Amino acid sequence: MIENVVFYILAGVTVTGTICAITARQAVRAIVYLVTSFFALALIFYLLGAPLVAAFEVIIYAGAIMVLFLFVIMMLELARPEKLPGPRLADWWPALLLMLATAGSVVLLASVRQPLPQAGFHGISVREFSQALFQRYGVAVELISMQLLFALVGALFLGRRR
Amino acid sequence: MTVPLYHVLVLAAILFALGLACVIAWRANVIMMLIGIEIMLNAVMLTFVGGSAQWGIADGQLFSLMLMALTSAEVSLALAMVVYLHRRKQSVNTDDFNSMNG
Numbered sequence: 714m715i716e717n718v719v720f721y722i723l724a725g726v727t728v729t730g731t732i733c734a735i736t737a738r739q740a741v742r743a744i745v746y747l748v749t750s751f752f753a754l755a756l757i758f759y760l761l762g763a764p765l766v767a768a769f770e771v772i773i774y775a776g777a778i779m780v781l782f783l784f785v786i787m788m789l790e791l792a793r794p795e796k797l798p799g800p801r802l803a804d805w806w807p808a809l810l811l812m813l814a815t816a817g818s819v820v821l822l823a824s825v826r827q828p829l830p831q832a833g834f835h836g837i838s839v840r841e842f843s844q845a846l847f848q849r850y851g852v853a854v855e856l857i858s859m860q861l862l863f864a865l866v867g868a869l870f871l872g873r874r875r
Numbered sequence: 876m877t878v879p880l881y882h883v884l885v886l887a888a889i890l891f892a893l894g895l896a897c898v899i900a901w902r903a904n905v906i907m908m909l910i911g912i913e914i915m916l917n918a919v920m921l922t923f924v925g926g927s928a929q930w931g932i933a934d935g936q937l938f939s940l941m942l943m944a945l946t947s948a949e950v951s952l953a954l955a956m957v958v959y960l961h962r963r964k965q966s967v968n969t970d971d972f973n974s975m976n977g
Contacts, residue, residue: 720878724886731890731914735897740906747910754917761883761928763936766920773943778913778950785954786906789961804903808896815892819885837933845933846940853937857944864948871955 720760726753740786744779751775762836883925890918905957905967909950916946 730750737743755770846854897911920939927935957967964971 714877717878720882724882727886728889728893731893734910735893735900735907735914740904743907743910747913750914751917754921757886757921758924760878761924763924763927763939766924766936766939769940769943770920773947774913774917778947781950781954782906782910785957789958789967804900808900811899812892812896815888819888823885837927837931837936842933842936846937850937853941857941860948861944864952868951868955871952871959 716760720757723753723757723760726750727757741783744782744786748775748779751779764836765839765842880925880929883928884922887918887921887925890921891915894918903968903970905953905960905969908969909953909957913946913950916942 727750730746730753734743734746734750737746751770751774755767755775758764758770759767891914894911894914894917897914898908901907901911920942923935923939923942925935927933927939960972961967
């Protein structure tokens with residue numbers, strides 16, 4: 714039962730961190746809030762029985778992608794005019810409308826939900842995971858490696874000095 | 876853990892809506908738009924992992940791993956594009972890049 718309580722606490726931390734991130738007035742602050750949110754999300758993944766995905770979330774998302782964002786923000790000195798121009802109030806209206814639509818559909822779903830089959834929630838071991846990855850989805854791994862190579866070439870092409 | 880899948884899906888829906896709101900509200904700033912896309916992709920990953928835990932099959936986790944690889948490729952290209960745009964016009968404001976405006 715303690716796991717359920719931890720799950721809801723982590724869900725609250727994730728949503729709060731994300732809300733702080735999208736309303737932050739400085740890009741650097743938004744990144745830091747987002748890293749907090751991603752750590753909580755990684756713990757949720759761990760609770761859902763995906764320890765490998767949780768580790769990759771911390772290593773790749775919080776460790777690499779967010780640091781890449783920070784690197785670009787600091788390299789371009791985008792944090793120089795301390796405050797971002799920020800969206801006007803008019804820009805928030807469509808976003809709020811969308812949020813309301815989503816909340817409405819969630820409530821609608823909640824009112825007519827069928828009782829789901831009780832989750833087994835048995836975690837998936839690393840052995841099971843890697844066997845499925847390299848036996849059933851071997852082609853996908855090759856495709857992903859090619860995709861990363863193309864992304865590397867594209868980034869080098871875009872980033873070269875002329 | 877005995878949290879129903881339904882609650883995980885609700886959390887993922889909230890995160891996805893927040894990411895979408897970020898993209899729409901900050902559409903003048905390329906960096907914040909990219910952050911919104913990150914949030915949305917994380918919500919999708921949460922959905923995959925929740926389904927994987929519900930049915931006990933590793934496929935959902937595999938797809939979240941592939942999504943992570945896709946995201947890293949996308950972010951590296953997009954940030955290279957941001958650096959390129961900033962070098963051209965000293966700005967990351969999307970309103971400054973309207974030269975194809977008819």
